[in-house]
Amino acid sequence: MRRAFLKRVAEMIRNEADTTFFTVDIGMWAIRDVLKEFPDRCTNVGIYEDGMFSIAAGMARRGLVPTIFGIQPYLVERTLEQIKMDLAYQKLGVNVIGTGAAVDYPKYGYSHYCAEDLHVIKAIPGCEFIAPGSAKQFIQLFNQTYRNGHPTFFRVSDHPNQNNDPDVEFGKAVVMQKGSKATVIAVSIMLDAVMEVCKGKDVTVLYYTTLEPFDRETLGQYYNNGKILVVEPEFEGSLTFDITKSFEGKPVQIESVAFPREIFRNYGTYEEKMQYYGLTKENIEKKLEVLIRV
Amino acid sequence: MVLSSQKTLEQNALRIRKGIIQAICSNKGGHIGGSLDLADVLSVIYTDFIRIDPQTPKWDNRDFMIISKGHAGPALYSTLALKGVIDYSRLNNLNNPNSLLPGHCDRNKVPGVDATTGSLGQGLSIAVGAALGAKIKDSGQRVFCIIGDGESAEGQIWEAAQFAAHYKLDNIIAFLDWNNMQIDGSVEEVMSIGDPMKKFEAFGWNSTLVKGDDVLAIQKAINFAIESPNKKPTMIVLKTIKGRGAKCIEELPNNHCLGFNDDLKEKVLEELKERAVELDMEEEQWN
Structure with missing residues (x-):
């Protein structure tokens, strides 16, 4: 997924003069030639996340389309106040692409883990959060959103789905199968595992790659006695508010x-x-x- | 204060390097470049200056050591093993599940580690807080801190620098590991740090430049900071070479974090052993 993303960035920088790309000391190996060709618009700023967000906000203010790339915990936690004031409050469009999803850097310890990313970003209204499950889906979602004028956060995982790769649309869940006993929400890279379990079972499976804004409308159509299983590669409960809102007024068992x-x-x-x-x-x-039996 | 000879300091540096290799090879890889280049300064600090009690690592009045560039954890762990704070056998379990030896410095897991680091740019602030705390408590403690040149792009480094000067924290002795390399290129190319000595001076620090593998020069600089306090914090800028001490690592274009196979391990250990012979180390000093 990372490779696909960097290839897309190289293409964007080459062909679109109003785009900029900044990495906080990671990933430049893949686009060194672009870095040399367009040093003003494509650069490694070093280990400098918080200030970089404000700089990107300034660029967006001047009509540019900035994209920042770095390691997820430093992009969404170190920079929280910049996200809140410089991006969300001022409604400035900056794309933020983070590698190191949840425990993708498994050996480096707590400083490098980020299972809380969605929860953190959902706390700042106005931000979008996208977690593609494959390289193809990353490209689809990036292309649909990168010029939409919102702060958009992408979680890029090193462990994409291998067997299930449906086309996806920003803000929309994909109905993978329909059933009546429960509704299973498969988030991002968990789709393969969910499908392996649910295939042939009388349950609905909905696949989500846009996690903010959450597609409540589609989920709302599959109540299934309020039995909901959410399979998400992030902190438990990150989607609870959205799920309950999808069925407002009805009891749900999550x-x-x-x-x-x-x-x-x-x-x-x-x-x-x-x-x-x-x-x-x-x-x-x-x-x-257990959910079906109870 | 009785100071150690060059040979003793270099022997200890070599033993620290060997421990780094032991730890990193136990997980078939890790942050080798920026660990090896700290062996000399850690040898000097822990042989001659830092006041700790290996039997009581949490002794309240100990001097602190904070490695802000937390990925150099293996260098500190190896030094702690050399000092007897942790057992050498612990170096065989880096980064495994339930490991008590994480790749990044973790004070919850390793005795002798005074701050958990890994999020770059934050360690100097922690060190400054500890130094101010020691002043308030009048404990006479010193705080040693090592920061990286790449991480100095973080604004928090300079906020801490200003704070330390404002509060006249002459009990902090910090080191800048100026190896001019970060993950994705040279510091000069990515985000030039300019002249770090002048920068820290401008922030109100004592600042001096020494070669990162010149143990006597490092010793002299630390001793001066201790013997001649002038109400200013001290920054000793170490001109280092990433991967120093093992040519086969040093010569790799990007040695920030490497996978280690048996061949590479053998090559490095061979080099270290040759150096041990040059330093007249006895078999028991080496093994």
């Missing part, structure tokens, strides 16, 4: 397969972490069975 809301104090590989926190097919299956 189960979730997600990262627990705690400080992650362990290390190890990506697979070990997903296993440890229960983001597995086995756990999805278990939670779904």
Whole structure:
């Protein structure tokens, strides 16, 4: 996904004179030639996140379309006040693309983890949050949004889906299958695991890549006795408000397969972490069975 | 104060390098370049200056060491093993699940680590806070802190610099690891730091430049800061070479974070062993 993104950026910088790209010391290996060709519009600013957001806001103010690339926790947490005042409040369009989704840097410790990204961004009204599940979907969603004038955050994962890659549209859920016993919300890179579990079962599966704004309308059509399983590669409960709002006035029972809301104090590989926190097919299956049975 | 000989300091630096390799190889890779280049300064600080009790790492009046460039954790861990704060066997478990030795400095897990770092730019502020705290408590503690040149693009570094000068924190001795390399290029190319000595001087610090592998020059600079306090914090700018101490690492164009196979490990250890012979190290000093 990262490679696809950098290729798209190179194309954007070459062909669109009002676009700019800044990386905070990561990823330039892929676009060194563009960096040399367009040093004013495509540059590595170094390890400098918070100020960079304000600089990007200034550029957006002058009619440019800035895109910033960096590591997720530093892009969404270190910079929170800049996001709030310089981007959201002033309604300035800046694209922010973060690598290091959740535990994608599994060995580097808490400073490099960011399972809370969606929760943080949802706290600032006016921001958009997109979590593509594949390189193709990243391109589709980026192309649909990068000039829309809003602060838009993209979470780029190093562990995309391999078997399920539907076309996606910004702000819209994809109905993967329809059923009556429960509704399963598969978020981003969790689609493969969800489909493996749900195939042949009498449950609805909705696939979400735009997480803010959340497509409440589509979810609202699949109440299924209020039994909802959300499978999200972020902090549990990040979508709870949106889910309950989708069924306003009706009771819902929400189960979730997600990262627990705690400080992650362990290390190890990506697979070990997903296993440890229960983001597995086995756990999805278990939670779904309980939900349907009760 | 009795200061150690060049040979002792270089021997300890070599043992720190060996421990770095041990830790990083235990996970088949890690942040090697910026760990190796700190071996000399850590050797000088921990051999001659820092006041800690290896048996009581949480001794309240100890001097603090804060590595702001947290990815150099293996360098600090190896130094702590050398001092007997942690056991050498612990270096065999870097970054594994439930590891008590995380790649980035983590004070919750490793005795002798005084701040958890990894989010760049923040360590100098923590050090400054600890130094001011020591002044308020009149504890006589010193705070050592190492920052990176790449991370000095973060504005927080300069906010801390201004704060330390304003509060006349002459109990802080900081080091800038000026290796001029960051992940994606040279610091000069990415975001030039200019003349860091002049910058820190302009912020109200004592500032001096020494070669990062010249143990005697480092020793002299630290000793001067301690013996001649003048109500100013001190920044010792270390002109370092990323990966210093192992030519085969040093010569790689990007050695910030490397995977380690057995061949590379052998090559590095061979180089270190040759250096041990040059330094007349006995077998038991080396193993």
